[in-house]
Amino acid sequence: MERNVIGKPEDLVSVIMPAYNSEKFIKGAIISVLEQTYSNIELVVIDDGSKDNTVEIIQQLSKQDPRIHFIKNEVNLGVSETRNKGIALASGDWIAFLDSDDIWEKSKIEKQMKYANETSAEFLFTGSSYINENGIPYSGIFEIPKQVSYKELLRQNVITCSSVLLKKRFFDKIKMEKDEMHEDYAVWLRVLKTGVFAHGINEPLLIYRISRNSKSGNKLKTIKMTYKVFRFIGVNPISSLYFMSSHIMRSVSKYRKIKLMN
Template identity: 65%
Template sequence: MSEFPKGKKLVSIIMPAYNCEKFVDKAINSVLSQTYNNWELIVIDDASKDNTVSIVEEFSDLDNRIHFYKNEENKGVSATRNRGISIAKGEWIAFLDSDDLWDSSKLEKQMIVAERCDAKFLFTGSSFINEEGNSYKGVFEVPSKVSYKSLRNHNVISCSSVLISKLFFSNIKMEDDSMHEDYAVWLKVLKIEKFAYGINEPLLIYRISRSSKSGNKIKTLRMTYKVFRFVGENKVNSIYFTFRHVLSSVLKKYIKIKLVK
């Protein structure tokens, strides 16, 4: 039996979509399977050139909780997520990239913790799959909570695992796709909110893509450095936390995972 009390608050799920015909149906189906059912899914196509639009339109015709919008031209992930947030009707915002998946209990477990801990910013652990959907051994474990100071050392918050109060976005937006735009937002939020609360279960199934922004390690260094400068750290601190962050990411997230044969 669910522990969630009283009335269920609306969760607005933001999903940018760009040339994702291979994966988007699986992402949407993982939303449809949620045990917490008071949600709206806002899918925004960012000027795809494949069959993404027709696939998402089929889903939106079948379930009136799925709302589909199109950018007239390619805007990038930050602007697309910001547009989704501006449209959202829920008190809560969740993010799900079009190639990732959720465990069916993801939203329900987060809403229970939000109620129990009076939490306004939550995230979860992850398991991993490749582009073909094959699983990796091992999971990405997360702490029960993080602060601004601890998050500077290692970004343990995967964007597709986040559930966060919409109130934070009255003054904060995702900016600049040339950096880790979601990480910058989490740090900005944690300058306001004392903690983000983690659920140490792999409720996010994260797809590791060969074309991801973090695939090029030199590029990752630059993007991470830009995050720290963006949130107000000086140059010396930004260099220090960049190298510490990247080292932690490699050791804790990627080295331990292997494809299940």
């Protein structure tokens, strides 16, 4: 497929992919980046101490495409520090995130960069479709608003990490912290608190894998982690409980729409 560069030549997109024991899924994730119709991409893959064949798979793929930059942590740092390390090593003005078990549709970055260049948006995200651990698709998709503010994001996190594209400059003062909470959600809120908006492309350009072992797979755990995000960014306890209740109600509605296809 022909690949295009939308916008200025300097619009390099640095894709940050942390990996830990990801041998089952990481090849599909990496290939979905390399097959993007937007070609001005570098992929920074950081292994965080895997004990399976993840490293061997990454090394094999990196020999086939010079856009892959492979780094191996000497010790396990956790997902926040690993992403921060990738951001620090990134050469692009734009940062995108892709977890090692998720997949992008081929036009994902092209559509986001086209939108960014047409509107001067600096923070973008997309809708999602879903698959299970075995790659079987769910029938529902996650639809998103065209724009979201800080106050709106407090009521529901509509921004999936693997769908995000944003300017690297936001990370000059904001880092990912505390793996015991939803570290990415805390970053989105802190970015939006500066007064910018996040712009949504309401298409399922991300294929999100629902895993029983993921943070979102344990509903009680994810509720507690959401509360910790509110307290971390300075929301008082009463308001934190209010926003957490809003999250619970909207999450129930969201997951009711998602069913495995027969």
